[in-house]
Amino acid sequence: MERQEYTCSLQQKGCGGCPLLSLPYEEQLRKKQKAMKKLMGNFGKVRPVIGMENPWHYRNKAISTFAEGPGRQLISGIYARGSHYVIPVKTCLLHHPALDGAVRAVRKAARLCKYKPYDEDRKTGLIRHVLVRHSLLTDEVLVVLITASPILPGAKAFVKKVRELCPNVTTIVQNINARSTSAVLGFSEKILYGKGYIVDELCGIRFRIAASSFYQINPVQTEILYRTAIEAAGLDGTRTVLDAYCGVGTIGLAAAPHAKHVLGVEKNGSAVRCAIQNAKDNGIQNARFLNEDATKAIQKMAARGEKVDVVFMDPPRAGSTPEFLDAVSRMSPEKLVYISCNPETQKRDLEILKKKGWGVRMIQPVDLFPHTEHIENIVVLGRKQ
Numbered sequence: 001m002e003r004q005e006y007t008c009s010l011q012q013k014g015c016g017g018c019p020l021l022s023l024p025y026e027e028q029l030r031k032k033q034k035a036m037k038k039l040m041g042n043f044g045k046v047r048p049v050i051g052m053e054n055p056w057h058y059r060n061k062a063i064s065t066f067a068e069g070p071g072r073q074l075i076s077g078i079y080a081r082g083s084h085y086v087i088p089v090k091t092c093l094l095h096h097p098a099l100d101g102a103v104r105a106v107r108k109a110a111r112l113c114k115y116k117p118y119d120e121d122r123k124t125g126l127i128r129h130v131l132v133r134h135s136l137l138t139d140e141v142l143v144v145l146i147t148a149s150p151i152l153p154g155a156k157a158f159v160k161k162v163r164e165l166c167p168n169v170t171t172i173v174q175n176i177n178a179r180s181t182s183a184v185l186g187f188s189e190k191i192l193y194g195k196g197y198i199v200d201e202l203c204g205i206r207f208r209i210a211a212s213s214f215y216q217i218n219p220v221q222t223e224i225l226y227r228t229a230i231e232a233a234g235l236d237g238t239r240t241v242l243d244a245y246c247g248v249g250t251i252g253l254a255a256a257p258h259a260k261h262v263l264g265v266e267k268n269g270s271a272v273r274c275a276i277q278n279a280k281d282n283g284i285q286n287a288r289f290l291n292e293d294a295t296k297a298i299q300k301m302a303a304r305g306e307k308v309d310v311v312f313m314d315p316p317r318a319g320s321t322p323e324f325l326d327a328v329s330r331m332s333p334e335k336l337v338y339i340s341c342n343p344e345t346q347k348r349d350l351e352i353l354k355k356k357g358w359g360v361r362m363i364q365p366v367d368l369f370p371h372t373e374h375i376e377n378i379v380v381l382g383r384k385q
């Protein structure tokens with residue numbers, strides 16, 4: 001049920017996280033529908049956006065940045081729009097409450113350990129951000145403490161305190177990011193406690209989620225997204241599937257029970273290792289994963305004359321590449337299911353595909369990001385007769 005509350009004190013302090021918050025949710029959906037029709041209408045009918053039944057506290061991931069507050073006390077929160085000023089955040093209307101509880105525990109433990117916040121301008125201090133991820137399946141939380149240098153004094157006491165204050169934190173990872181960058185995570189990490197990952201479930205398949213692996217932030221709507229995309233692919237157990245830009249294998253593994261064989265391609269090595277493990281954990285034997293750039297991998301497949309029946313592609317916000325789109329067209333699958341979190345770049349890629357003889361069969365937006373301007377979109381393409 002929708003809650004009759006359209007204001008947030010954080011927004012008044014400069015948080016830019018929910019630009020649509022002042023609109024009732026039904027109106028947000030109408031606005032997104034109109035924008036999608038304007039953007040995609042030339043390709044065909046845009047189906048009604050699939051909205052969320054309860055569009056609050058849907059996020060399974062949060063990032064909180066450390067700073068010095070009044071009285072030089074350690075605080076954490078979100079950067080105000082366009083600045084390095086940190087607005088303290090205690091609770092957020094989008095976060096699952098378990099995330100706010102875990103961040104609160106980390107903040108308290110960090111204060112007790114006398115950790116200094118990293119200062120972006122002066123390049124002093126130790127702790128930069130905390131990233132937390134929650135599993136709806138198990139209620140477990142993964143904590144990732146991002147530090148500017150590898151030495152974390154009193155790490156054992158820190159872990160003990162966080163666990164004491166928030167027992168559903170089942171694993172704690174230290175990620176080291178010494179670079180001058182807006183990217184949150186650095187390249188090296190140490191597990192301070194637990195297994196280094198949590199387990200969640202989507203479409204009946206269990207997934208390991210580690211610190212750096214891509215995992216959709218709205219699990220309720222992601223199930224709807226994947227089920228809609230897989231159903232639209234019309235898999236009947238005899239088709240071979242390519243899952244390009246596969247992350248930890250979510251779409252491919254959810255499709256595997258309906259396919260003859262699945263090949264996932266992903267350039268992030270740790271996500272591929274998770275995907276392989278996810279297949280094993282779920283007893284899925286008809287899926288394999290390749291750690292390679294998607295464009296290079298598909299170009300090689302096309303050059304070898306390999307064929308697949310259905311291609312799922314779910315590239316990052318920048319979209320795919322002309323070379324990928326050319327190679328996928330040469331492979332001539334029956335169906336191409338293009339999932340995107342950035343319909344603008346998706347549209348650019350659809351124009352290319354159209355010139356290569358593809359026709360749009362379905363356009364289905366799914367609202368994965370209530371109260372924001374963002375939307376996820378599924379486009380199903382087939383070869384023109």
Ligand SMILES: C[S@@+](CC[C@H](N)C(=O)[O-])C[C@H]1O[C@@H](n2cnc3c(N)ncnc32)[C@H](O)[C@@H]1O
Nearest residue numbers: 214245246247250266267268293294314315316
């Ligand atoms: C939008 S995510 C989709 C992941 C997955 N399909 C899901 O739903 O969880 C995009 C994925 O593409 C990967 N990626 C980015 N550029 C890539 C490239 N050039 N080749 C292969 N994978 C890439 C990212 O690491 C990320 O896992």
